[in-house]
Amino acid sequence: MNLNELVKNFNDEDKARDFLEAQRWPNGTVCPHCGVSGESYRLKAKPDSKNPVRPGVWKCGGCRKQFTVKVGTIFEDSHIPLTTWLKAIHLLCASKKGMSAHQLHRMLGVTYKSAWFMAHRIRHAMSQEPLSSKLSGVIEADETYIGSKGRAGRPQDFARGTRRPKDHPNATIFSP
Numbered sequence: 001m002n003l004n005e006l007v008k009n010f011n012d013e014d015k016a017r018d019f020l021e022a023q024r025w026p027n028g029t030v031c032p033h034c035g036v037s038g039e040s041y042r043l044k045a046k047p048d049s050k051n052p053v054r055p056g057v058w059k060c061g062g063c064r065k066q067f068t069v070k071v072g073t074i075f076e077d078s079h080i081p082l083t084t085w086l087k088a089i090h091l092l093c094a095s096k097k098g099m100s101a102h103q104l105h106r107m108l109g110v111t112y113k114s115a116w117f118m119a120h121r122i123r124h125a126m127s128q129e130p131l132s133s134k135l136s137g138v139i140e141a142d143e144t145y146i147g148s149k150g151r152a153g154r155p156q157d158f159a160r161g162t163r164r165p166k167d168h169p170n171a172t173i174f175s176p
């Protein structure tokens with residue numbers, strides 16, 4: 001999925017939360033507190049109640065504790081919208097040479113402190129299982145070239161005090 005599709009498909013918090021719930025719980029919700037599977041239900045405010053219920057709150061039938069999809073993940077204790085988190089994850093994973101927190105700050109329109117926080121949490125999540133085992137052992141990269149041959153005619157390409165080849169246009173001796 002490219003960035004345009006990501007922004008189009010997850011343009012509001014409800015869609016982003018539904019996506020994360022489907023990714024985290026493909027076979028039904030699992031309580032992050034007690035581990036009971038399939039006994040959780042989504043909380044909804046009663047029509048005559050003065051206390052609203054936050055969207056995405058679940059309650060476990062086993063331990064009776066409330067939770068959201070954020071509990072126990074890198075999104076926990078963060079007030080940054082899930083849509084911004086998904087964009088940050090995409091940008092960090094799609095960049096070839098890595099991305100600094102300053103670049104995230106500029107691209108996402110968040111403060112530098114928030115960008116730094118997100119970058120560190122995402123990098124930490126990438127170093128944990130199941131992703132950490134994906135890059136173990138021998139890793140091969142095709143067509144990687146490190147260094148340069150140097151260009152003829154540049155004084156730094158030759159050791160000091162040595163001659164250039166006689167057929168070189170500037171065949172002179174360098175003095176130390």
